[in-house]
Each structure stands twice: as structure tokens, then as C-alpha cells.
Amino acid sequence: MSPAWYERDERFIPARHQPALLMDLALSREVDSHALLRGTRLFLEDVLKAPLDLSPEQFLRLIANAQDCLDAPDTAFLLGQQLLPGHYGPASQALEHAANLGQALDILVGERQVLSPLLVPRLKLDGEHAYLYWLDPWGSGEARRFLVEMSQCAVQSMSRWLSGERLPWRFLFSHERPEHLEQYQAHLGMALHFGCRIDVMVLPREHLLRPWPRASATVCQAALAEGRRERTLAGREHGLLDRVEELCAARLRAMPDLDSLAAELALSPATLKRKLKKHGSSYQALQDGARLHAALYLVWARGYDNEAVAERLAFHDAPNFRRAFRRWTGLVPSVLRGWLEA
Amino acid sequence: MPHALTRLAREHGQKLLGLFLPSQLVLLACLAQGQLKPAAEWVWIDILGEGGTALFILIWLGFIVISRPAGRITNLLVLGLSGVFLSMWVDTLDEFIRLPATARWDQWLESGLMPLGFVLLTWGLHGWQQEQRSLMRQLAKRERLFRDHRLYDKLLPLCGAAYLREQLRLELGTRDERQPVFSVLMLDLDEFADLNRRHGRAEGDRVLEAVAQILVLNLRHGDLLCRLAGDRFVALLPRTGETQAQGLAQELCAALACYAHKTAPAGERLHLSSSAAVVMCEAQDTPEGLLDRLTRRLLAAKERKPPLRRAS
Numbered sequence: 001m002s003p004a005w006y007e008r009d010e011r012f013i014p015a016r017h018q019p020a021l022l023m024d025l026a027l028s029r030e031v032d033s034h035a036l037l038r039g040t041r042l043f044l045e046d047v048l049k050a051p052l053d054l055s056p057e058q059f060l061r062l063i064a065n066a067q068d069c070l071d072a073p074d075t076a077f078l079l080g081q082q083l084l085p086g087h088y089g090p091a092s093q094a095l096e097h098a099a100n101l102g103q104a105l106d107i108l109v110g111e112r113q114v115l116s117p118l119l120v121p122r123l124k125l126d127g128e129h130a131y132l133y134w135l136d137p138w139g140s141g142e143a144r145r146f147l148v149e150m151s152q153c154a155v156q157s158m159s160r161w162l163s164g165e166r167l168p169w170r171f172l173f174s175h176e177r178p179e180h181l182e183q184y185q186a187h188l189g190m191a192l193h194f195g196c197r198i199d200v201m202v203l204p205r206e207h208l209l210r211p212w213p214r215a216s217a218t219v220c221q222a223a224l225a226e227g228r229r230e231r232t233l234a235g236r237e238h239g240l241l242d243r244v245e246e247l248c249a250a251r252l253r254a255m256p257d258l259d260s261l262a263a264e265l266a267l268s269p270a271t272l273k274r275k276l277k278k279h280g281s282s283y284q285a286l287q288d289g290a291r292l293h294a295a296l297y298l299v300w301a302r303g304y305d306n307e308a309v310a311e312r313l314a315f316h317d318a319p320n321f322r323r324a325f326r327r328w329t330g331l332v333p334s335v336l337r338g339w340l341e342a
Numbered sequence: 343m344p345h346a347l348t349r350l351a352r353e354h355g356q357k358l359l360g361l362f363l364p365s366q367l368v369l370l371a372c373l374a375q376g377q378l379k380p381a382a383e384w385v386w387i388d389i390l391g392e393g394g395t396a397l398f399i400l401i402w403l404g405f406i407v408i409s410r411p412a413g414r415i416t417n418l419l420v421l422g423l424s425g426v427f428l429s430m431w432v433d434t435l436d437e438f439i440r441l442p443a444t445a446r447w448d449q450w451l452e453s454g455l456m457p458l459g460f461v462l463l464t465w466g467l468h469g470w471q472q473e474q475r476s477l478m479r480q481l482a483k484r485e486r487l488f489r490d491h492r493l494y495d496k497l498l499p500l501c502g503a504a505y506l507r508e509q510l511r512l513e514l515g516t517r518d519e520r521q522p523v524f525s526v527l528m529l530d531l532d533e534f535a536d537l538n539r540r541h542g543r544a545e546g547d548r549v550l551e552a553v554a555q556i557l558v559l560n561l562r563h564g565d566l567l568c569r570l571a572g573d574r575f576v577a578l579l580p581r582t583g584e585t586q587a588q589g590l591a592q593e594l595c596a597a598l599a600c601y602a603h604k605t606a607p608a609g610e611r612l613h614l615s616s617s618a619a620v621v622m623c624e625a626q627d628t629p630e631g632l633l634d635r636l637t638r639r640l641l642a643a644k645e646r647k648p649p650l651r652r653a654s
Contacts, residue, residue, distance in 0.1 A: 025543070028543070028547075029497070071496065073571075074571060074572060077572070081539075082543065157535060160535065161536070179504075180503065182503045182570045182574070183572070185571070186570065187571070190637065
């Protein structure tokens, strides 16, 4: 049986990791520490004195406070540039000494609980491209855009720093074109697409295997082993939604129903429903999300027509798929077909 | 907040004491000489009117001392407002305390301080206006005739992207064939993200502050410099053709290349290299279209530079 999971009010994010960077940024811009920590049930003295963990809920509140206090559109990008490889113990060491971008992205996904605790990265590879897409496992609500800006910027900045070269990333965002587009352009470049119904960054696959100057296989492997050992000691990893989404995405053609999903997690269906609601989600939303992501990939990246997608995802027929897609995105699939190549 | 209070006490303590003591003296003198009126004789409309005026003058005084540094003009403003306040204070006390008819000093205070206060206040406001004009001269390359403090950049003493777009919209909106062309220049630092990584964000902030100063110094009177995002700056160049704008861009890059930044504690020398691009406005341009064209040119200029592969 796999280890248990975390929920949004459980404390597992060390304050000295990402929260400390955010606090540093805010304090250096003369934000009052009380205003910054309002409603988080944290005090600056405690954070400085002893090892302290935050729950996702507290960290999200901290981010909302920082956004209010700083009131500057570049906050997410400034923070993003500092996040990776980071100073988060073995996971950061492994990243820093990864052999190439491909391995670094694998580490990012494997060690996501430490490296990206608020947004889950997932990696998809095909013949031409690597797709790194982001899921919201805590029901972050309004903070989501901030988290996506921050996370995509973090990966771009890390790959630039560790590879020593500028990589042709393309960025897709689920939100609409923002007011502060110049921040995106200055920090991420011009290959930006908005209103995409998914947050994903795309890179031609040949860049994944280019060797990185700091690579060290031994340091990397040893650090990864150490990270695994720490997680085993803790006895659990990742968030509940992360786990459920993974179970759904693995069985796209025959989604487990709520009862069997609950049984798999050793919960009663009612408890599972309640827990999903607590994270701002539902069984239906997770199932739709997993199928939408698969459908977007097939339509955009592979250029499949409706029949082929319907067949792949076990829809009754093409019109059925078309209707579902319309319900999820407000668009018809043909609008999006093939534009990634354009 | 405590820091702000100590600043207030240090800079303005004497003046505030000079307001507090006389008002207490007047109160004591009234109480010593006069009699309290019974509540039935209170005229509420007068109490509200006179007391309310005194209170608002205190609030104005508060704004003045909080927002202004100590100096001649601040002294005049505070003295003037204090005079007006004392006059209203005596007036308010009248409503509660009846003085004997022989005591004339309260009328002297009431009618004498008010005009004196107004004279000082007017003198102070005139000085403020002069001061503002000299400040505007200093700010001329950082903002144009229209001011909105909400559009200032949070880090640098420049206006941000929203202000720039507003100015571009105005400039494009009022154009017709007879008017001279204008150009827009975009400049950003090469490898600024690396500088942040290596030397820390605080050092990066200091570099940006220095860069902003250097750019302002190298622009002409009438040009407007804004910070677009990150290390990317945009200058609006009125009455400027493309060739002239390109000359300016080269001057700005050269000025930055000559600058040797010193890091804060260690004094390590950092050299900055930058890229710039210009566009001239076209008849059908929108602010967004113009900035988009400019950004693409800037990136193309960066592409042409040899890649700086970092030694690790």
C-alpha cells in the first residue's frame, strides 16, 4: 500500500524553503511583517527561531498577503527566478547537478512535494516535444494565476541558468491575456499563448539531452536516494488531489467510479467526497480535468480529428466528444487543432 | 510605525509643542477668569461649526507634518495653520466658558491670530508652489503633464507600463499629418537574470536604480523614461525620427557600458552590457502594436549578439 497523502490544512512545507524567499522579497520592499503574516497564524520571530512547517492553506494566505502589500505585477516573476534549483536539501542538490534538462524535469516531477509544493508539475513526452503542465492540487482559487506565473518562470529561469543557454520554451496559460503582458514578455519571452484551458510549457525535445556543465551523476544519484529516504521516514507524500488525479489519468479509457476510487484510497465514498470538496474540487471535476488534458494534447499536439480522439478516450462517438469538449472549454476542438505547429 | 513617530518628534517636535502649550495656556486662562456655562446655554450649531473647523485644521496640520520634511516652507505652513487653529480654539472655548466683559484678550486673540495665520499660510503656500516648480523641473524626464501616483513603479522613481501606455495613447491620439513624428526606444540589460542569481536580488535592485539614473541623465529634456518590466526600460522620444532615435539608443548603451557598478559590501566591479531598439510611430499604430513591434526588434537585436556562454 502506498503511503498516505497530505491535505490542505496539514503542515509540511518548511518555512525556510519557498515561504522564506517570499518573505525576504516582501520585507526587502519595506512591507510590514504584521501585514504580511496577517491571518496566517505565524509570527516572524517563530519563523526565524525554530524549524517550522506551513500548510498549503497558510502558504496560500501568505502569497495573497504579499500580493496585496507589494501591489506590483512582477512579484510572481521575481520570486519565480529565485525558486529553482533552490536550497531545499537533497532535491535541490539533485537538480543542480542533473545531467541535462530531461533529468532535471524528471527530478522536478519526482520531488515535486519539496520543489513545487503548491502546484503539481506533470511531464509528457512525445517524439517532438516535451510538455510540462501544472495542476492545482489545493484549490488555490485566485492565487492560481500567481502560482502559474511563478512556476513557469521558475523552470524557465532554472533551465537558462543551469544550461547556460536560452531555450526556446513556449508558454501556454489557462487564463486570458493579462493587463501586465510586458512582465510576461520581459521575463518569459514572446512565445506566449493565453486562454488555453491548461497551463503548460513546451520545448522541442532535442534540448532535453544536451549535457549541462555542472552535471555530476554521483551527486545527483546520492541526493535522490537521500530524498527518497526522507520521504519514507515521513510515511506519506503528495496531496490528495494529486493522488486522485494520477489515478484518473492512468485510466482514461475506463475511469474508476467514486466508490472504487474511495475503496482504493481506503476511504468511504462520503468521506472522499467531503475531502475533495474541502480542496475546492469534486470527483466529476477531476475526471473531466484528466480527460480534458488528454484531449487537448491529442488535438493540439497530435492534430487528431474528433473521431480519433473519441476513440482514444472511449467516448461513444465524435459528436459526443465534441459536446463534452465544448462543455469543458467553451470552444469546439477544431479551433485549436494544429496551432502548436503554426 | 515607531520609526515614523520618532522622525515626526525629531523634525517637528518643537513646532507641535509650540501649538500645544499656547492652546493649554488659553484654556487655563479662560477657566481662571471665566465661569462655565450651564449646558442649557450651549448653542450646538456654533459648537459644531467652530469646534469642527478647529478639528479639521488639526487634521490638515497632521497631513503637513507627516508628508513634508522639516524646512522653511513647512515651518510657515505649520505656523499659519497653528494661528488659525488657536483662533478657532478660543472661539470654541467661548461656547462653554463665559468671560467677564472686562477681559478683552480673548477677542484680541480670536480676531488677531486669524489674519496673521492666513498671511503665514499664504506665504507658505507660495513657497510650496515655487518648490513644486523646481521639483517638476527635476522630474521632467520621468513624468509628463499628467500625474497619477498610482501609476508609479514600486521600485524605481519612474513611471510604470500603465503610465507609458497612457502617454502613448495620448501621443498617438492627438496626431495628424502636420505633427512631427515621434519614436520609442526600448532598452534592456543583457544577462540581468544571471546578475541577480550571482549577486542577489538586492544588488540587482541597486543596479536597476543606477541604470535608471544614468538613462535619465543621458536623455534630452522632453523625453520620457518609464520602467516597463524587470530590467526593461522604454523612452518616449517626441519630435524624433528613427535615425536620431538610433543615435540616442547607441549613446544610452555606451553610457551603460562605461558605467562600473560597485557591489554593496564587497565593492566588486560589475560591467553592464545592454541591448536597445527603436521604432518610429506609424499612422495606424496602437500603443500595444507599437510596443509589440518594439519588443520584437529588441529581441532580434539580442539574437544578433554572440551568446555569452557562462564559465561555470
